Amino acid sequence: MLICIKAKMIQGFPKNIVFHINSTVTSRYATTVITSRVANRMDESKEIEFHVQIPKNAFISKFRMFIDGQVYDGVVKAKEQAQQQYTEAVSRGESAGLVSSVGRTLEEFKTSVTVAAHKKVTFELTYEELMKRTHGKYELQIHAQPTQPVSDFKVIEAGISFINVKGGLSTNALANAITKTHADKQAWVYFYPTVDQQKMCDSCGDQGMNGDLVIVYDVNRDNGLGHIKKSDGYFVHHFAPSDLPRIPKNVVFVIDQSGSMEGRKIEQTRTALIHILNDLAEDDHFGLITFDGIISYWKRELVQANRKNLESAKNFARNIQDRGSTDINEAVLQGARMLNAHNREGSASILILLTDGDPTSGVTNLEKIQSNVRQAIAGKFPLYCLGFGFDVDFNFLEKMSLQNNGVARRIYEDSDADLQLKGFYEEVATPLLTDVTMIYVGGTNLTQTNFSQYYNGSEIVVAGEITDNNIETFTPQVVAISSNRRIIFSKPNETMESTGTVSDDRIQRVWAYLTVKQLLDKDKAEMKKEALELSLRYSFVTPLTSMVVTKPPGENTDVLHKPKEGETPQRRHFTGGY
Structure with missing residues (x-):
C-alpha cells in the first residue's frame, strides 16, 4: 500500500513558500514527512515558528532544519540524558524543554528559529504510525493549520476496496476542491483548493485553512489466513476474516x-x-x-x-x-x-x-x-x-x-x-472468534500472538523475524474458536508477498513500532529497558525518550517529550547548542 500526499506552493500565502505532506503507507504502516519552507522577506532577522499537529498514536522519528546550506538534526536521547541537559541549562539560569499538548486525537509539535533578512528556512518532520482498523476501515488523518495549505492528495492502494474523504476541510466550498478516482488496484484523491476556497471552510479564515482531512479506506482481503508481507528477514501479518458467524x-x-x-x-x-x-x-x-x-x-x-x-x-x-x-x-x-x-x-x-x-x-x-x-x-x-x-x-x-x-x-x-x-x-x-492463537513455525522475536477475542471490523496484526531469513521453513497458522468449534486458518501451499528486490526497512519498522508499543504497556523494568533500546535504535520519540532539537549556535535548543495521557501542555527553552 502506498499513499502519497503532496502539496504545492499556493499563491496568497507569503510566509509559506512550500508546505508538503508526503505519506507512504506500507502494510498499513504510515510514514509521514511534513516539509515547510518559509521565507523571511523583511529587512531584519525574524523568528519563524514551525507548528504542526500529528496523530497521538504516532512516534516522531526525525526532525531537520535546513538553514543557509547547513543541516541541523534533532537527536533522540534517553529521557535521563535529556533531563541532565535540562538540569545543566537550569543551573546556568536558563530554562529548557518543549512538551507537546494532548487533544482527542492529536499532539502538537512546536519549534522556532531566527532567520536572517531575506533568507529561507526549511523544516522537515517525520512521524510514523500503524493504521488501526476500526468499524471495517482505516483512517489516515492529516491536519492543516493556518498559513499551511495542503494540496494534491494522491493515493495508491494495492487492492483497495473503497476510499472516501471526510473532515472539516472536505465540507462546503472545499468539497468542490476534492476529486476522487478509483480503479481496481489504485485510487487517487486530489485536493486543489483555490485561495478563496481556503478561506471558506467552517474553521477557515483570512489566514487560510485550519482543519482536518481524513482519508477513509479499506483493502480487499480474503477470509482465510489474511495478508502476510516480508522483507529483509522480517514479516508482518494482517488477520481480519469477516465471513464468520457472529458469536453471542x-x-x-x-x-x-x-x-x-x-x-x-x-x-x-x-x-x-x-x-x-x-x-x-x-x-x-x-x-x-x-x-x-x-x-x-x-x-x-x-x-x-x-x-x-x-x-x-x-x-x-x-x-x-x-x-x-x-x-x-x-x-x-x-x-x-x-x-x-x-x-x-x-x-x-x-x-x-x-x-x-x-x-x-x-x-x-x-x-x-x-x-x-x-x-x-x-x-x-x-x-x-x-x-x-x-x-x-x-x-x-x-x-x-x-x-x-x-x-x-x-x-x-x-x-x-x-x-x-x-x-x-x-x-x-460483534465477536467472531475467541481464544485466538497466532502460530509462526520458523519465526522469532514475535509481537503479541495470543488474543482473547477478535471482533468484526477490527484487525489483528503480528510482526516478527523469520529465523535465518528462511522462507522454506516459515509456516504461519492461526488457531481459534468459532462458536463451539475449533477452526484453523493456514495456507500451506501459498507464498508470502515480498516487497521486491529492493531492500525495504518498513516491515522491520512495523515490527519495532509494535514491539515498543507492547513493551511500554507492560510494567516490568526489563521490558522498559528493551523498549528504550529499540526506541533509540529506531529513533522513536516515546515516553522513554526525548528529541533534542539542535539549532544554530546562540539559538534556543528545544527538547521534545512525548506527553502522557492528560498531561498539561507547557513550553520551555534552554539556550545554546549541545
Whole structure:
C-alpha cells in the first residue's frame, strides 16, 4: 500500500513558500514527512515558528532544519540524558524543554528559529504510525493549520476496496476542491483548493485553512489466513476474516454513579446505555451494575436480551442518579463474579467499566485493586475501562485493562460523549472468534500472538523475524474458536508477498513500532529497558525518550517529550547548542 500526499506552493500565502505532506503507507504502516519552507522577506532577522499537529498514536522519528546550506538534526536521547541537559541549562539560569499538548486525537509539535533578512528556512518532520482498523476501515488523518495549505492528495492502494474523504476541510466550498478516482488496484484523491476556497471552510479564515482531512479506506482481503508481507528477514501479518458467524456475547456494564458523575456526565451515560441496550441481540446475555460506595444491581445474574428484559433494563438506566463515594474494587469484582457464574460455552464474555474518579471507599490501594481484579478474571475474558473526563486516574485504568486483555479509553466530556461511549461499544459488539492463537513455525522475536477475542471490523496484526531469513521453513497458522468449534486458518501451499528486490526497512519498522508499543504497556523494568533500546535504535520519540532539537549556535535548543495521557501542555527553552 502506498499513499502519497503532496502539496504545492499556493499563491496568497507569503510566509509559506512550500508546505508538503508526503505519506507512504506500507502494510498499513504510515510514514509521514511534513516539509515547510518559509521565507523571511523583511529587512531584519525574524523568528519563524514551525507548528504542526500529528496523530497521538504516532512516534516522531526525525526532525531537520535546513538553514543557509547547513543541516541541523534533532537527536533522540534517553529521557535521563535529556533531563541532565535540562538540569545543566537550569543551573546556568536558563530554562529548557518543549512538551507537546494532548487533544482527542492529536499532539502538537512546536519549534522556532531566527532567520536572517531575506533568507529561507526549511523544516522537515517525520512521524510514523500503524493504521488501526476500526468499524471495517482505516483512517489516515492529516491536519492543516493556518498559513499551511495542503494540496494534491494522491493515493495508491494495492487492492483497495473503497476510499472516501471526510473532515472539516472536505465540507462546503472545499468539497468542490476534492476529486476522487478509483480503479481496481489504485485510487487517487486530489485536493486543489483555490485561495478563496481556503478561506471558506467552517474553521477557515483570512489566514487560510485550519482543519482536518481524513482519508477513509479499506483493502480487499480474503477470509482465510489474511495478508502476510516480508522483507529483509522480517514479516508482518494482517488477520481480519469477516465471513464468520457472529458469536453471542455475555456483557456486564459496571457504571460509576458517584457524586462526581453529577450533571452532564450521568445524563450522557444514561443516553449511551439506552442506545447500547437497543443494539443487543436476542441471543446475547447481559447485566447492569451501578456503584458509588454501595453496589446496586439491576439483576444479580445475567439474563437474556429479550424484549421484556431490555425494557426493564432501560427503565433501570433512566433512573441512574449520581450519589456517594467510589468503590471500584467491589464493583468490578461483582461484575467478574456475574460473568464467571454464567455458562460461557459458545459465547464471548466482556466486562466494561465506566468511571470518572479514583477509588475512595472499600479497597483504595490501586495495586491491591489490580491484583484482586486480575485474580477474579483469571484471563477468562477482557476488561475494558472507560475513563470519563480528565480527573480520572487513567494510568490506573489502563494498567488494569492491559492486565486483563482489554484496553482503556478516555471519554471526553464534550457534547458527543454519549456517541463516544456508543462508538466504543460498537467496536466490541460483534465477536467472531475467541481464544485466538497466532502460530509462526520458523519465526522469532514475535509481537503479541495470543488474543482473547477478535471482533468484526477490527484487525489483528503480528510482526516478527523469520529465523535465518528462511522462507522454506516459515509456516504461519492461526488457531481459534468459532462458536463451539475449533477452526484453523493456514495456507500451506501459498507464498508470502515480498516487497521486491529492493531492500525495504518498513516491515522491520512495523515490527519495532509494535514491539515498543507492547513493551511500554507492560510494567516490568526489563521490558522498559528493551523498549528504550529499540526506541533509540529506531529513533522513536516515546515516553522513554526525548528529541533534542539542535539549532544554530546562540539559538534556543528545544527538547521534545512525548506527553502522557492528560498531561498539561507547557513550553520551555534552554539556550545554546549541545
